Amino acid sequence: MRNIKLVEVRSEIAAGTRGASLGIDALKIASLDKKSDFFTQFEPINVADANNYLWKGNKFPHAKYIDGVYQVLKNVYSSIESLRLEKKFPIVLAGDHSTAAGTIMGIKAANPELRLGVVWIDAHADLHTPYTTPSGNMHGMPLAMVSQLDNKECQVNQPDEETLLYWERIKKIGGDQPKIDPQDIVFISVRDTESPEDFLIKKHEIRNFKTSEVREKGISQVANETLEILKDCDQIYISFDVDSLDSSISVGTGTPVPDGLTVEEAIQLNAELIKDKRVCCWEIVEVNPTLDTENTMAENAFEVLEVTTKSLVENF
Numbered sequence: 001m002r003n004i005k006l007v008e009v010r011s012e013i014a015a016g017t018r019g020a021s022l023g024i025d026a027l028k029i030a031s032l033d034k035k036s037d038f039f040t041q042f043e044p045i046n047v048a049d050a051n052n053y054l055w056k057g058n059k060f061p062h063a064k065y066i067d068g069v070y071q072v073l074k075n076v077y078s079s080i081e082s083l084r085l086e087k088k089f090p091i092v093l094a095g096d097h098s099t100a101a102g103t104i105m106g107i108k109a110a111n112p113e114l115r116l117g118v119v120w121i122d123a124h125a126d127l128h129t130p131y132t133t134p135s136g137n138m139h140g141m142p143l144a145m146v147s148q149l150d151n152k153e154c155q156v157n158q159p160d161e162e163t164l165l166y167w168e169r170i171k172k173i174g175g176d177q178p179k180i181d182p183q184d185i186v187f188i189s190v191r192d193t194e195s196p197e198d199f200l201i202k203k204h205e206i207r208n209f210k211t212s213e214v215r216e217k218g219i220s221q222v223a224n225e226t227l228e229i230l231k232d233c234d235q236i237y238i239s240f241d242v243d244s245l246d247s248s249i250s251v252g253t254g255t256p257v258p259d260g261l262t263v264e265e266a267i268q269l270n271a272e273l274i275k276d277k278r279v280c281c282w283e284i285v286e287v288n289p290t291l292d293t294e295n296t297m298a299e300n301a302f303e304v305l306e307v308t309t310k311s312l313v314e315n316f
Helices: 020-033 051-056 066-085 097-110 142-147 161-171 195-203 211-217 219-229 263-273 296-314
Strands: 004-009 044-047 089-094 116-121 185-188 207-209 235-241 279-285
Touching: 004 066, 004 296, 020 089, 020 279, 020 296, 044 066, 051 066, 066 089, 066 097, 066 161, 066 279, 089 097, 089 296, 097 116, 097 142, 097 235, 097 279, 116 263, 185 219, 207 211, 207 219, 211 219, 211 263, 219 263, 235 263, 263 296, 279 296
Parallel strands: 004 044, 004 089, 089 279, 116 185, 116 235, 185 207, 235 279
Antiparallel strands: none
């Protein structure tokens, strides 16, 4: 059996709405409601967050709380690197999606010689930078961080010197080189992008399987095509943002978007992709129970988590 380690990252500092730090505990409550013993099966490790920076107020309009985000990313990076060096398989439960950058940095640092592919199941492309962001929320930037992209061709903001100092530091966590090639990203269900991100998607020929295509082709074909695009990668990391689900079922997340996946589609997709032996880490992010009176999102997300983990264990 794969040596699974649960990694809990209760960071919400990079999200636009508060409450994602409570997502992990919402998943645990959902597991109790389902009478599942999932959380007794794996020993979790907790990665220190920097949510206390939220009390200090934000000094960086084009990269909100970037000083705190930098701290969290370093923490996540070193935790994931250690686990990968020990040949553990991290299943990451995280709050805001910015921490995915730290996960990727850690995977790459443990095996720098291996080419890393990314499957990004999300409503958003998360390719913004301080130069292009419309909101300043850094959960929209992780893929730019790990690809060391600034996207100055599409610059709309003038970030100050201190912001850029932190931005350069973040891009260099785990070594001063891109951790992934943007061409080694596959998007699934990305549907809410801004023009600077569209520019990068086109420039780097990043494949995006829209929700309609997932339905037309079926889950197994989309999974096969995704893995075929990444055929030259030695390792694959899958990041599942719950806002990839349709907004009718994803109220319990900070940025719901219509025309997303159903829960069943998300379950089948993740369970299928994780069968590939190159997958070395899987992650679920952005459950926010404060936006959801019935804990519905966490219950749906927990189902994805449980079935995906089962598929991982059974197909080792």
